[in-house]
Structure formats: structure tokens, C-alpha cells
Amino acid sequence: MRLKLKGVYANTKTLSDGTKRTYYSLRGVGAIRPEPGDEDAAFHPGTPAFMRAYNKLIEAPRQARVSGTLQSIIDGYQKSPQFTKLAPRTQKDYIEHIVKIERAKFKPNLPLLPTYPLDVIDDPKIRKRFLDWRDEMARSSPRQADATLGVLRIILEWGRDRGMIANNHATRPKKVYKADRSDKLWLPDHIAAFRAVAPPEILLALDLALWTGQRQGDLLKLGWSSYKDGRLTFRQGKRKRKVDMPAPAALKAVLDAAPRKAATILTSKTGKPWGKVNFQHKWRAATLAAELDGLHFHDIRGTTCTMLADAGCTPSEIAAVLGWTVSTVNEMLDRYQSMTATQSNSAIRKLEARA
Numbered sequence: 001m002r003l004k005l006k007g008v009y010a011n012t013k014t015l016s017d018g019t020k021r022t023y024y025s026l027r028g029v030g031a032i033r034p035e036p037g038d039e040d041a042a043f044h045p046g047t048p049a050f051m052r053a054y055n056k057l058i059e060a061p062r063q064a065r066v067s068g069t070l071q072s073i074i075d076g077y078q079k080s081p082q083f084t085k086l087a088p089r090t091q092k093d094y095i096e097h098i099v100k101i102e103r104a105k106f107k108p109n110l111p112l113l114p115t116y117p118l119d120v121i122d123d124p125k126i127r128k129r130f131l132d133w134r135d136e137m138a139r140s141s142p143r144q145a146d147a148t149l150g151v152l153r154i155i156l157e158w159g160r161d162r163g164m165i166a167n168n169h170a171t172r173p174k175k176v177y178k179a180d181r182s183d184k185l186w187l188p189d190h191i192a193a194f195r196a197v198a199p200p201e202i203l204l205a206l207d208l209a210l211w212t213g214q215r216q217g218d219l220l221k222l223g224w225s226s227y228k229d230g231r232l233t234f235r236q237g238k239r240k241r242k243v244d245m246p247a248p249a250a251l252k253a254v255l256d257a258a259p260r261k262a263a264t265i266l267t268s269k270t271g272k273p274w275g276k277v278n279f280q281h282k283w284r285a286a287t288l289a290a291e292l293d294g295l296h297f298h299d300i301r302g303t304t305c306t307m308l309a310d311a312g313c314t315p316s317e318i319a320a321v322l323g324w325t326v327s328t329v330n331e332m333l334d335r336y337q338s339m340t341a342t343q344s345n346s347a348i349r350k351l352e353a354r355a
Contacts (some may be wrong), residue, residue: 073159213304
């Protein structure tokens with residue numbers, strides 16, 4: 001009989017003779033090995049030999065196991081407001097990376113990373129091991145490797161702020177994943193092509209995204225209760241920033257004419273709130289029908305940022321609409337404004353007027 005035990009992970013390896021062997025570990029503790037006398041017995045979750053070894057590990061007081069190790073910082077961070085106040089989706093993403101951290105080994109014959117004493121984590125030599133571990137993960141997914149090291153950096157910074165360690169040796173690493181989407185703007189021709197083929201329920205999502213510059217997740221949850229007297233007022237899910245803005249005239253006309261089929265503004269053809277996967281499927285279908293493969297919903301945020309800048313808005317004004325920081329706005333403008341001629345046209349007109 002095989003049981004699914006919480007915190008138990010299996011890792012199957014092929015040995016030099018071609019046979020396969022499965023090794024087990026307990027999250028935050030280490031390897032689960034047979035007790036003396038059980039080496040030749042069946043050993044997998046549910047067998048008597050396995051359960052004896054498993055129970056011995058979990059019976060030891062957890063505080064004694066993790067005190068003075070990296071695991072103590074990981075546990076403390078997950079109980080802290082810095083983690084518990086994150087959006088549910090962000091927490092879920094962080095936990096996925098934390099599981100990778102808790103299962104990490106720099107080399108197969110070395111202990112799990114969370115069991116390392118804090119003085120080892122504080123040693124500058126650990127940085128090379130962090131980066132080598134990240135680079136090894138990057139063989140399969142550079143983006144996920146950067147994200148996992150990023151979560152480790154956040155956890156270590158939490159511990160450093162509390163005096164548990166003196167240094168954060170995972171800070172400011174050069175990323176292995178570089179995504180250049182600076183040429184990915186929804187230009188007027190793209191928007192016209194999309195409007196020509198997209199169904200009404202998808203067009204409403206386009207208008208909301210284009211005129212507000214908000215994330216897909218926030219727009220799918222946006223309720224009619226957030227739209228009152230021509231204004232949109234809501235709090236973003238990811239950063240918890242409040243957005244309070246008048247709906248532009250074009251968007252106001254669309255919203256005022258839209259049927260209110262549910263509590264949310266955006267609904268499927270049947271009038272029900274969108275499920276994330278269903279919406280993404282329908283949006284993707286419209287994108288392909290418009291021959292715009294390569295443009296993403298998220299790229300509309302950069303488009304809105306550029307539109308606002310082209311209209312003469314200051315970075316502070318753009319930040320108030322998009323819910324960004326001013327530094328983020330400036331970074332986005334550096335990336336995207338070169339794609340349109342509006343700013344250069346305006347600059348030359350000013351130059352010629354001064355001549």
C-alpha cells in the first residue's frame with residue numbers, strides 16, 4: 001500500500017547498472033533512510049519500514065531540527081506579514097519556489113540547503129554556490145531559475161533585517177533570463193485588426209485593458225460596483241495599490257452601453273464571470289484570427305503607458321493611472337517609446353518652432 005504523505009518527496013534515479021532506485025526526503029528535514037535492520041525491507045510510503053523512519057523524523061521537535069539553520073528563516077518568513085499579506089496568487093507562486101529551495105542540494109552527496117547552519121549562509125563563499133545552483137536550474141528554465149533565486153533573496157533579506165544573518169549573499173544577481181519585449185506594442189493597426197475579428201465580450205476586455213492599463217487578473221475580477229459616476233475605483237490584487245481614475249470618454253461610452261449580466265464587468269458569452277483559462281483561450285483565439293501571434297494581453301500595459309506619455313502625461317500621472325511606481329513608469333517608457341514616432345515628432349516640432 002502506498003500513502004501520500006504531506007511533505008514527502010520522491011526522487012527516482014537510474015544507477016550505473018541500469019536499475020532505478022527511488023530516494024525519499026521530508027520537506028525541511030532531509031533524507032528518509034531505513035532504520036538499522038530495515039535495509040532489505042520494502043521501503044516506500046505505507047510500508048512498515050518506511051513509516052518507522054518517517055515517524056522518527058517527525059517526532060523530533062521541529063524547533064530543535066531547524067533552529068540555527070536556513071529553515072528557521074524560511075519558516076519565519078512564511079509566518080510573517082511580509083508573506084501572509086501577499087495576494088493569494090503571489091503566495092502560491094512563492095510557495096512553489098520555496099519547495100524548490102527546501103529540496104535543493106548543491107551536490108547529490110551534500111545535505112539539503114535548508115539544513116545549512118546560518119553561519120554557512122552568512123559566509124561569502126555561499127554566493128558562488130547559490131549562483132551555480134541557479135545556473136543548473138536554468139538548464140531547463142532560465143526564467144524559473146531566476147524566480148526561485150529571487151524568492152531566496154527575499155527570504156534572506158527578511159532574515160537579515162531581523163539580525164538572523166548579517167549578509168544577504170543572494171542579492172542583486174545578474175539574471176540568466178532576458179526577455180526583450182520592447183518591440184511588443186499594440187499599435188493602431190494591431191488594434192484595428194483585433195477589433196475586426198474579436199467577439200463583443202473580448203472587445204470589452206480590450207477596451208478596459210487599453211484605457212486602464214491594468215493586469216488581466218484585476219480586470220477579470222473588476223466588478224460593476226467599482227464603476228460609479230463615471231469613475232473606476234479599485235485596489236490592485238498584486239501590489240494592493242489603490243487606483244481611482246475617471247473613465248476616459250471612449251471607455252465610459254462602452255461601459256454605459258454594456259449589459260450588466262453579472263457582478264463582474266467582464267463576462268463570457270453565456271453571461272458568467274470569466275474563468276482565467278477560458279478567457280485566455282478565447283483571447284488567444286482572437287489574437288490568432290487577427291494574425292497577431294506574438295502579441296500578449298500583458299503587452300497592452302506598455303501600450304497604455306506609451307499612449308499616456310504621448311498625450312503629454314507626466315510619469316507621476318501615468319503612475320497614478322497604472323498603479324505603478326514612478327521609477328517603473330520611467331523604465332517602461334525607456335523600453336517602449338522608441339516604437340512610436342509621436343515623441344520624436346513632437347520634439348522636432350518644438351525644435352523647428354524655436355529656430
